[in-house]
Amino acid sequence: xxxxxxxxxxxxxxxxxxxxxxxxxxxxxxxxxxxxxxxxxxxxxxxxxxxxxxxxxxxxxxxxxxxxxxxxxxxxxxxxxxxxxxxxxxxxxxxxxxxxxxxxxxxxxxxxxxxxxxxxxxxxxxxxxxxxxxxxxxxxxxxxxxxxxxxxxxxxxxxxxxxxxxxxxxxxxxxxxxxxxxxxxxxxxxxxxxxxxxxxxxxxxxxxxxxxxxxxxxxxxxxxxxxxxxxxxxxxxxxxxxxxxxxxxxxxxxxxxxxxxxxxxxxxxxxxxxxxxxxxxxxxxxxxxxxxxxxxxxxxx
Numbered sequence: 001x002x003x004x005x006x007x008x009x010x011x012x013x014x015x016x017x018x019x020x021x022x023x024x025x026x027x028x029x030x031x032x033x034x035x036x037x038x039x040x041x042x043x044x045x046x047x048x049x050x051x052x053x054x055x056x057x058x059x060x061x062x063x064x065x066x067x068x069x070x071x072x073x074x075x076x077x078x079x080x081x082x083x084x085x086x087x088x089x090x091x092x093x094x095x096x097x098x099x100x101x102x103x104x105x106x107x108x109x110x111x112x113x114x115x116x117x118x119x120x121x122x123x124x125x126x127x128x129x130x131x132x133x134x135x136x137x138x139x140x141x142x143x144x145x146x147x148x149x150x151x152x153x154x155x156x157x158x159x160x161x162x163x164x165x166x167x168x169x170x171x172x173x174x175x176x177x178x179x180x181x182x183x184x185x186x187x188x189x190x191x192x193x194x195x196x197x198x199x200x201x202x203x204x205x206x207x208x209x210x211x212x213x214x215x216x217x218x219x220x221x222x223x224x225x226x227x228x229x230x231x232x233x234x235x236x237x238x239x240x241x242x243x244x245x246x247x248x249x250x251x252x253x254x255x256x257x258x259x260x261x262x263x264x265x266x267x268x269x270x271x272x273x274x275x276x277x278x279x280x281x282x283x284x285x286x287x288x289x290x291x292x293x294x295x296x297x298x299x300x301x
Contacts (some may be wrong), residue, residue, distance in 0.1 A: 034084035037140060038073055039133055041153035042093035045069075048154070048177035048184050052201055053208035065207040066091075066107050067283045068264060072207070073175075074112075075260045077150055080197075087146055088112045089134055092129045094119060106283045111257060134161035141168035150175055151193070156186035162193055173197065177204070181294040182198070206265045224275050226288045231270045233292025239270075240293075241300060249297055256294060267293055 039112035046064060070089055077086065091107055091114065098117045100108060108115040116136070118128035119251040133153070138161070140146045149165055151158065152175040160170045174193040176185045178200045190196060224232075240263070241249060252263070259267065271289050272279055279285050 035087050036077055036079065036081045036148040037085045037146045037149065037150065038085040038089045038150045039079055039137065040070075040073070040089065041129060041133065041155065041158075042091055044153045044155065044184075045177070048179065049204050049208050051184075052180060053179055053204050054210045060211070062208055064208050065286075067110060067286055068268070069204075069207040070107070070110060070113060071258050071264055073150075073152070074147065074175075074258050075158065075255075078255065078258075080150075081148055084148060086112060087140070088114050090133075091115045092132055093117060094127065094129060110283075130155060130157040130161070133158060134164055137161045137170075137172070138164035138168070140171035141165040144169075146170055148173060154178070154185035154189065156188050159186075159192050162189070166192075166194070171195075177197065182268070186272050189229050193246070206268075224277055224285070226285070228273065229271070229279075229285050229288045230292035230295075232274050233267070233289040233294075234296035235274065236267050236270050237293040237296035239296060240266075246300075249300065252297070255299070257290070257294070260288060264290070 032125065046059050049064065050057050050059065050062050056062065070091075072110070074086060074089065089110075089112060093104055093115065095101055095104060095117045096119070098119055100115070104115055107113060116129075116132045118132055133151075137149055137151075141149070141164070146171060149170055149172045151162070151172055154176060162174075165172050171194040172192075173195045174185070174189065174197070176196065176198045178198055252260075267289065268279060268286070279289065
């Protein structure tokens with residue numbers, strides 16, 4: 001009887017230790033923040049946004065402000081996944097022999113952005129992009145690196161990528177672009193995802209414009225220096241702070257280095273007016289402008 005009581009006591013002690021370990025594990029899981037990532041099929045983005053705003057899918061016929069658009073996507077994700085942090089933005093595009101174009105290189109240099117290239121064949125068709133998306137989605141979900149994935153795309157071949165991520169417990173949210181007629185996303189893809197969101201014409205208008213013979217129209221002289229652009233960014237920041245007040249500044253600071261889409265567009269428009277020079281499509285000057293804006297605001301905090 002005494003031996004039986006000893007065995008029972010030992011068993012209870014092991015159960016108590018197991019319960020303690022489970023409680024610790026649950027406590028650690030509760031403290032671990034959720035993480036999300038954004039996956040952009042650039043082929044779909046250019047075709048659908050170009051058709052919606054410029055009336056053409058030909059990339060040569062319009063300019064797309066990729067940097068501004070990426071920041072708008074990040075801002076949207078921050079609103080949707082309020083208690084989650086961004087892992088990064090994955091940008092999938094095609095290039096001949098997988099060699100970055102100048103535009104792709106400038107996108108790759110953006111903070112929190114990873115450019116992944118498939119091949120571009122003789123007919124300018126992307127090859128291998130869908131498999132890259134599946135590989136990344138599956139790997140990140142398997143290693144619990146993300147809890148939510150925002151996927152901008154429309155190809156039915158992405159269904160397997162969605163299923164793979166969901167199989168490891170990640171939720172996949174499909175983002176789409178308004179189609180002038182019909183749909184530009186495959187039905188099986190729409191059926192498979194956890195949620196859907198469609199961006200309309202007003203969302204894309206600030207970032208897509210028809211290309212003219214002279215892309216960057218200069219109305220007041222040559223290209224401004226970075227110092228001039230940084231100074232103008234600080235000027236706009238001072239005006240913004242005076243109009244909005246410190247409460248708005250406190251709300252804005254946690255998003256550094258990103259700006260909400262509306263603030264970013266107001267900054268761009270006002271800066272172009274002060275500089276008398278178009279900054280559309282000039283990612284280096286756009287970054288310098290934001291740097292000047294942030295430097296002034298952070299100095300006031």
